[in-house]
Amino acid sequence: MKAVGARLPRYDGIEHVTGRTQYVDDVKVPGTLWTKALRSPHHSASFSGLDTSRAEAMPGVHAVITWEDVPLLEYGHLSALGIPADEPLLAKDEVRYKGQPIALVAAEDEDTAQAAVEAIGIEFEERTPLLDIRRAFDEDAPKIHQWGNWYPHFEGEMDRRQIRKGSIEQAFEQADTIVQGVYRPAAIEHVPLETQVSLVVPEANGRLTIYSCTQALYFSMGVVAAHLNVPLNKLKVVGGTVGGGFGGKVDTATETMCALLAQKSGRPVKWRWTREEEFLCSSTRAPWHMEIADAVTKDGWILGRKMLTLHDSGAYARFSPYGLTKHSFHHTGAYTIPNLEFDGFVVFTNRVPTTAMRGFGVTSVSFATETHMSRIAHVLGLDPYEVRLKNANRIGDTSPNRIVYTDPSTVPVVKALAGGMGVELAPDYAAMDREQRTGDLLPEHLVGQLADPEDH
C-alpha cells in the first residue's frame, strides 16, 4: 500500500500545465463541418410544416437532420434500470421545453450553419406550459406528457416511490408536537468550463469514430448504437479528459446527432455548444419540493416522519426515477426513525429535462433532513447536537428500506463536528457511542425496529 498517504503526481499533471491535455475541441480533423441547431423557442407547442429544403439547398450545407433521420427515435437511456423511453432525440410534432432540438445543420462554417438554421421553415402553435410542479396535480393542469404529469412506471406500475414502515398513525397520536418544514432547493447549472461538444468522423471502414466529452464512455456508446440501430462494433468512442462534467455530461447530448450528420454528409462533424446554449439548453440539477412532518416527543425523540417529495424532472424522465429512488432511501438522513410514510413523485414540467449532478437525488434530502433536525431542536428548545445524537443511526438500527446498519458513523461525526466547532457536549452526550442501543437510548418506539427489522 505505497499509495495511501503518499503524495502522488497526477498522471495528467504535466499535460495540464504544458497545455497538451487534449479535449474534444482540440482534436482537429481536416474537412470538419460545423453544426448549429434549430431549437424550440417555446416552453410548449405543437408544430407543423417543418421544411428543411431551403436549408439543404444552401451552398456549404452538407446535411440537415430531423426526427425522420433517426432510426430509433426514442431510446430509454436507463432502460436497463426499468425506465422506459419517452424522449425523442429530435422533436416530432411538438416541443416540450424551450431549447429542445428540432433540426440540426452541418455546414462548412459557423455562419453558413446558422444561416441555414434560420432558413428552416416551421410553424408553432403555442400551448399553455406547466412550469410549477405543485400545479401538476391540479384537475385543470395542462397535460404535458404521454404518461400523465408524473412518472407512473415504478415497480408494479406505481406512480410514486413509496415507503411505509411501522405505524405512522400511532406515532402521530403519541407525539407531543408535530414539527413541519418545507424545503425547496432550486435548479443548479453544472457550468463546466468546457461546454457540451463532440466530433464524429466517418471512417473508410464504415465505422464511426466519436470524440466525446461524455463522463460515461461505454454508456454513451450504447445510446448512440441504439438510436442509430447499429451494432456496438460499428462505433469507436474516444473519450478522454472531460473539461468538467459534474454529472451533466452523462446525457449523451451531442454524440448521436453528430453521428447522424456524419453518416448523412460523409464528413467529420463537430457540434460545440455556445455558453448561451450551455446555460439555456443543457440539463440541470433538478429543483425539488419536500415537505416533512415529524412526530416528536418533548425530549427530542422522533417517533415518525411523514414526507412528500416532488422532483422536477423537466419535460422528460431521463434519469429522474433513479434519482428519486436513491433519495427515498435516505429520507431519514443519518437518523433512525421507525415509523415512516414517504411518497415521492417524479413530476414533469415544460422545462429542460433535469439530470444527475454530484450526489444525485441525495443532496436534496440531506439538506432537507439536516435542516429539519435543527428545526426540531429549535421548536423544542433543545440542543441541536443532542437531538442529533440521540436519534443517530447506531449498529443494529434499520434504514427506511430495512437495511440493518452495521457500520454507521453518525455519532462519531456529530461529536467530531461539535469538537471542531468548539462546542462542549453535556457529559452523557459526550460519552455516547454508536454501539447497539440499550437503556435510555432504547425507548419503546425503537424496540420493534431493532428486534425485528424485516417485520416491523
Add this chain to the structure above:
Amino acid sequence: MNLTVNGIAREIESAPLTTLLDVLREELGVTSPKVGCEQGGCGSCTVLVDGEPQRACLTAVAAVEGAEVTTVEGIGTADSLSAVQQAFTHHYAAQCGFCTSGMMLAAEAYVQRGGTDDREAIQEALAGHVCRCTGYVKIIDAVAAVARGEEFDITVTAASPGMTNLGGVQ
C-alpha cells in the same frame, strides 16, 4: 497581418475581425487557450499580449497586429517547466485542466509585475478566471508559492513527459 506567437513570426490569413482565440486554435493549431464562453467571462482563453494577460476571445486579431503573443506552450516545456508550471503541478492546482492555461498565464503576469503572496492580491489578479473543479484554494497556494520564490520537486521523468513517475513516491 503579422503576429509573433511563442517567439515565431507568423503571417495571419484569417479575416481581420477573427478573434485571436480562433486564429490561435483554428489557423495556427495552438490549442492551449480554450473556448469557454466567448464573451470574456471565464478566463480560459487568456493569453499574454506583449507580456500582459488579455482575453483572446475579446480580441480582434487586427487589433494586435505586430504584437508578441505568448501561450502556455511558450512559457515552458515538460523538460523545462517554468516556476508557475511547477507550482501548479506540485500543489495540484489543476483537476480537469480546462481553466489551467488561462490561470497560469494570469499568474505568470502577476508574478512578473511584482505580485506578492498576499492571498487577496492574488485573488484580485486572477478574479477573471473561473474554475469549477478545484475550489481555487490550491491555485492560490500555487501562485503564492511562486511569489515567494519557492522551489519545487515534482520528480518528473524527462523521458516520459506524458506520464509522471509513480516510482518517485517518497
Add this chain to the structure above:
Amino acid sequence: MTKATEVISPTSADEAASLFGDGSGVTVIAGGTIVVPDITYGRVAPGKALLLGGAGLDTLDAAGSTVTVGAGLPVQRLSELAEDVEALAECALNVADYEVRRQGTVGGNVCAGAAGDAPRGDLQGPFLALDATARSAGAGGERSEPLEEFLAHRKDRLLLDLTFEKPAASAFASLDYPHTHAYTVLAVTGVRAADGTVRLAATGLAGHGARLRAAEAAADADAAGAAAVGDVTLGDDALASAWYRERALPVLVRRVLAKLGEAA
C-alpha cells in the same frame, strides 16, 4: 463570421473622427470587450469596422486642476487618479477584472448601451457626478457638451475625451453580485466640488446613468436617500428587480453622503 467587413485603423484622433463621419454604417471597436462578443454571437455584423486602438485616444492629463481623460484610455488606468478622484478610481476598479479593465476603454464603457438584460456603463456615474464635459465627433463636426446631454445620443457620436475639474472629495458605493465580473446592480457616486457643491449620480437604472438632483437639494442624508428614488426610473432586469433597487438606492445615497462628510 467576419468576412465581408472593411476594417480601418486610424492612427490619429483627427483621422478617426474623419473616418467616423456621421457614424452611419460604422461599427466602432475600441477595446472590443463589448463589441467582439456581439460579433461572435451574431448580434452585430459590421460592414465597416473602425479600430481605435492606434488612434492615440488613450491619453490622461491630470497635471493641473483640470483632468482630461481620453476616450481610448483603458479603464484600468483610471486607478492612476486614485488620489485626485477616489470615487472614479474605485468605480473603475469595480468593473470586471484586471484583464478586461486593461482592454476595455473609458469611451466604450461610457457609451455602452444596456447589455441585453443588464445595465452597463458604470463610469457614467462618476463622470456625471464630476459634471464632466464630453468632446465628440460626428454629424455637424466636433462639439463639447455636458456629459448628461451627450449620453442621450451617445450612439451617434464618437467620444474623444471627458474633461472635469478635480473635486475636493468624492465617494462611491455600489451593490454588486459576489462574482467580481458580474455587472454592478446599482451604484451611486458623490462629489464635493472645490466650491462646496455636492453632486450625486447613479447607474444601474432603467436607462443610462443620471444625476440625482432632488437628492442633491435635500436637507440631510435621510431626505436625500428618499428623494433619490424620485430622481430615477428603475427597471427589472436579469440582475435585480426595480422593487429591490428602490430599496437599495437610498442606502447607497446615505453611504456616499456619509463618506463625503467624513472626507477632509
